[in-house]
Amino acid sequence: MEDSDASLVARVRRGEGPAADRLLERYFRPCRAVALAVTGSEDDADDACQEGFVAAMERIDSCRHPERFGGWLLQIVRNRARNLVRHRRVREAAPLDAGASDGRSPAADLEQAELRRRLLAALAELPEVQREVVLLHDLEDWKHHEIAKQLELPAGTVRSHLHHARRRLRLILGREEEA
């Protein structure tokens, strides 16, 4: 049986590294999805989720509801990401994956980089909450109820955000293809 967030938080408070590792494995990707929804940049998102997670561990004693650790952590990461955007280091000049090949041919790498650029541009046209919902659902495979719990939104609202986000993304990406 999986350890609950609350028990892992209690163990982290006692200084148990493996418990922190479990939380890292459980939440690092969702943290990155939330950070990506805010920053619109993969590099910034990576930085924000790393900094946010470490900051959360530093302040673990102030997590008042350990059973809601996920939502608390995502809020810290979201705030970090917003700060990063505010004091954004100029990264636009660097290509998205400079020096980071996926192990494909250069032509395939280029195609992937272009696809990422288009996806990020399309996501940027959505409201932040819709970006979060669609990334958590369609990239991280979170269920509606998990998203609702962690983002503290009604499940119906999550469904609605997902519906609108997908429809809008399809519209934008389809429009681009036609063009």
Add this chain to the structure above:
Amino acid sequence: MTNDPESVDLSALDPARRPELWAGRMEATRRAVAAVLLERSRPPGPLEVLADWARPILAAAAVLLLLLGATAALLGPPAAPRPSEARRLALLSESAVIAGRAATGAEVRTALRRRAGT
């Protein structure tokens, strides 16, 4: 929302598509967290213990000082010294000693009454 639009393939944004970079990022975070936990488990040094004690004590002292100051301000200035009264009593004692007798109660009362301006 019964007929949800089909999901958009976002796998191009999956961090695991660059496994080495992603694993490196996770490892760096794990190390940073380990350092945080180590710092938390370290027993506090003497200066930190002192600082932990000093902070509340200094805060309490500041509050006490503030309260004392406020009380003093409410009560007004302290009573002024009364040199003339002391001098009159000294003179009375001196003359009594010269006369070889103790000052009477009436004489002391008279000296004090003069202080009150009566």
